[in-house]
Amino acid sequence: MANPYLVVDNLTKVYERGQVLALRDLSFSVAKGEFLVVIGLSGSGKSTLLRCINRLIEPTRGRIWLDGTDVTRLSPARMRRVRRKIGMIFQQFNLVDRSTAIGNVLTGRLGYLPGWRALLGWFPKADREKALANLERVGLRDKAYVRVDQLSGGQRQRVGIARALMQDPDLLLADEPVSALDPATSHSVMQYLEQMNRQDGVTVIASLHFLSLARRYGTRIIALKDGQLVFDGPPTAIDNAKFKEIYGEDAEEVEVR
Amino acid sequence: MSPGQASARPRTNRLAGLARRGGSFLLDWMVWGYVAYGVMYLLNHYWYTRLPEHWYDTLRLPSWGWPVVVLATLEMAVWTRSLGRSLGQRAVGVALGPAAGGRLGLGRRVLRGILWHVTLPLAPVWIAQGGEPYHDRLSGSGLRPVVPDPERPARRALLTQWGIVSVLLGLLTLWVGWLIVGINIQVLIRRAPQAGRIWRDMLRPDFRYFTAPDPVFELRALRYSILDLTVVTVFMALVATVLGAAVAFPLSFFGARNVMGFGPVGWVTYAVVRGFFNVFRSIETIIWASIFAIWVGYGTVLAGILALTVHTVAALGKLYSEQVEGVAPGPLEAVWAAGGSRVQVVRHAVIPQVLPSFWAFTLYRWDINVRMSTVIALVGGGGIGDMLFYYKNQGDWPKVGAVVMVIVAVVWAMDYLSGRLRERIA
Ligand SMILES: Nc1ncnc2c1ncn2[C@@H]1O[C@H](COP(=O)(O)OP(=O)(O)OP(=O)(O)O)[C@@H](O)[C@H]1O
Ligand SMILES: [Mg+2]
Numbered sequence: 001m002a003n004p005y006l007v008v009d010n011l012t013k014v015y016e017r018g019q020v021l022a023l024r025d026l027s028f029s030v031a032k033g034e035f036l037v038v039i040g041l042s043g044s045g046k047s048t049l050l051r052c053i054n055r056l057i058e059p060t061r062g063r064i065w066l067d068g069t070d071v072t073r074l075s076p077a078r079m080r081r082v083r084r085k086i087g088m089i090f091q092q093f094n095l096v097d098r099s100t101a102i103g104n105v106l107t108g109r110l111g112y113l114p115g116w117r118a119l120l121g122w123f124p125k126a127d128r129e130k131a132l133a134n135l136e137r138v139g140l141r142d143k144a145y146v147r148v149d150q151l152s153g154g155q156r157q158r159v160g161i162a163r164a165l166m167q168d169p170d171l172l173l174a175d176e177p178v179s180a181l182d183p184a185t186s187h188s189v190m191q192y193l194e195q196m197n198r199q200d201g202v203t204v205i206a207s208l209h210f211l212s213l214a215r216r217y218g219t220r221i222i223a224l225k226d227g228q229l230v231f232d233g234p235p236t237a238i239d240n241a242k243f244k245e246i247y248g249e250d251a252e253e254v255e256v257r
Numbered sequence: 258m259s260p261g262q263a264s265a266r267p268r269t270n271r272l273a274g275l276a277r278r279g280g281s282f283l284l285d286w287m288v289w290g291y292v293a294y295g296v297m298y299l300l301n302h303y304w305y306t307r308l309p310e311h312w313y314d315t316l317r318l319p320s321w322g323w324p325v326v327v328l329a330t331l332e333m334a335v336w337t338r339s340l341g342r343s344l345g346q347r348a349v350g351v352a353l354g355p356a357a358g359g360r361l362g363l364g365r366r367v368l369r370g371i372l373w374h375v376t377l378p379l380a381p382v383w384i385a386q387g388g389e390p391y392h393d394r395l396s397g398s399g400l401r402p403v404v405p406d407p408e409r410p411a412r413r414a415l416l417t418q419w420g421i422v423s424v425l426l427g428l429l430t431l432w433v434g435w436l437i438v439g440i441n442i443q444v445l446i447r448r449a450p451q452a453g454r455i456w457r458d459m460l461r462p463d464f465r466y467f468t469a470p471d472p473v474f475e476l477r478a479l480r481y482s483i484l485d486l487t488v489v490t491v492f493m494a495l496v497a498t499v500l501g502a503a504v505a506f507p508l509s510f511f512g513a514r515n516v517m518g519f520g521p522v523g524w525v526t527y528a529v530v531r532g533f534f535n536v537f538r539s540i541e542t543i544i545w546a547s548i549f550a551i552w553v554g555y556g557t558v559l560a561g562i563l564a565l566t567v568h569t570v571a572a573l574g575k576l577y578s579e580q581v582e583g584v585a586p587g588p589l590e591a592v593w594a595a596g597g598s599r600v601q602v603v604r605h606a607v608i609p610q611v612l613p614s615f616w617a618f619t620l621y622r623w624d625i626n627v628r629m630s631t632v633i634a635l636v637g638g639g640g641i642g643d644m645l646f647y648y649k650n651q652g653d654w655p656k657v658g659a660v661v662m663v664i665v666a667v668v669w670a671m672d673y674l675s676g677r678l679r680e681r682i683a
Contacts, residue, residue, distance in 0.1 A: 054594055056590060056593055056594055080596045080597070080598065081596065082596075083593075083594060083595065083596035084595060084596030085596075086594070087595075088591070088594040088595070090587065090590070090591065092587050093587070094587035094588050094590055094591040095587075095588060095591070096588045096605075096606060096609045096610060097585075097610075098609050098610065098612075098613070099609050103609070107591065107592055107595060107597070107605045107606070108595050109595075110592060110595055110596065110597040110601045110605060111595050111596025111597060112596075113601075115598065115600060115601075118597075118598075118600070118601045118604060118605070119600060119601075119604055121604065121605070160591075163591070163595070166595075167595055167596070173594075
């Protein structure tokens, strides 16, 4: 890796409330175009890690270099400019239920909009067309003006993906994007992420619960345990012994087909 | 829920903890002060008014009496707080429990009460340093948030100390209140004929001045009919509701924890805005009207509008803020993540979530304002109440009847309308 795209350097996060050490001296780097999967037990710090990268959570110590800039040092205004190039997809979709699909998708564009326009909710025509195109891409063009609370879980997550696409992201953070979905829907959602990774060259960092999904979609896997890095390597390198180390002695691997 | 905020948590937490402890103690003290007053009133009443030879006398406390009362009530507060769960402790949701584990027996509770007196001089040290107060530390106890024991059923509220005390307080209030007021129910029957005459007059309403202005009833050289003033009343309510909502809407976001963040500036803004809502809301519209009546003129519509508006801002602001604090945090997070600013988060993640309930609250407030604007004239706020109270003072009951009927019709119609609209939104 000559010129890593993202470098996480001795990252530590302590939650003051409860004195939880969520991440301890975590270091790794990600090359452009990788599909990095983060695995680990519940509470191992996956969500914390992803949210530190775009600073939805303030890291306690350590550095995060993104494309040569140290994002931990940026002012709030500069951070906003960086964030608009980082898409994010959430386990609980984080959509405004009362708004339409296109209304939600358009919010992905907010980072590019001047203040007064956003205040009035006037998105340029180009943005509206782009939103429709992105909904088309995730197969939801016919649901554009349907309220989101009338969509199924898989459809909602695809709205979430379309929202992230609006940002023209260089980096995509996906925090357990398929945990709330059934296996078949999971694969269809993961395939959209894979497509973004392959076609648009978006670097993807996704946390996943199922190792089978991680093996199928990741180009590289890192594993967290109690906030520490316990594995970093290609999907094929996780054998039974490694698996037990990450998930504990009693764990059984479950397949998602 | 806002990223990138330095936290000033521990300090504000400690102050809040101190304020809660002090507030709950004050409440307990007030409870026992109230009991002391009630007991003294009863003593006075039954001793001096029931004994014929003392009928003219009243109970007077000797000069040392007041300090004794103050001390006795303090003692009661301290001991009820140590021996069980007092009303004040219940009010802030804490209970005395063991510091280490196990049960807090009677011995340690008594010890805590005694230690309270012994360590009282050290209280300033404790306040300055923080942590648990000395009487808690030394007796191995502490005030903890109440966590219900999932393995055991909770005790019936009325069998707990605070339950018994609140029932006793209620009974005491009824008893003493009854003696003070001396309500005479017989008048209800004895004066029924007079009331009957008024009712009969009112049910033969005099609609002479429904559309024609009443020459007797003049305000600032302008003469009004019932209909004129009805329109004025609805106008007052409408202006106050619209203006009030327009001011409360932007303000409410400054009074919401999740929007303002946890930094010092956000905290101060939040506290100021919420404080404003709470204080201005607890001053009733009628009181505002009497203030504005002196300010801008007695009996003017402007006074009424200002009074209604001020109270509407505070009442709606508080309701709005609470709605804002209750929104799902997920969409806010998503807008932050997409590079949105605080204003954009509010506009695109908060407002879409709260708008329906904002409408419902505003319509509800419209109801209240219509009803309020019919009586606000009592203290100089203008509107149809002016006419109502004028005729009432003249004893012109048929005309009062006419005005009341119009008021009933208007209030009912507005109630019905806003109810239907609210149903639509929900
Ligand atoms: N806001 C918070 N305040 C205090 N502690 C927190 C907070 N958020 C997370 N934690 C703690 O930090 C640790 C890591 O949490 P995190 O949510 O990052 O784990 P995770 O790997 O995403 O788990 P899951 O798979 O359940 O989502 C946990 O022990 C959790 O209890
Ligand atoms: Mg998580």
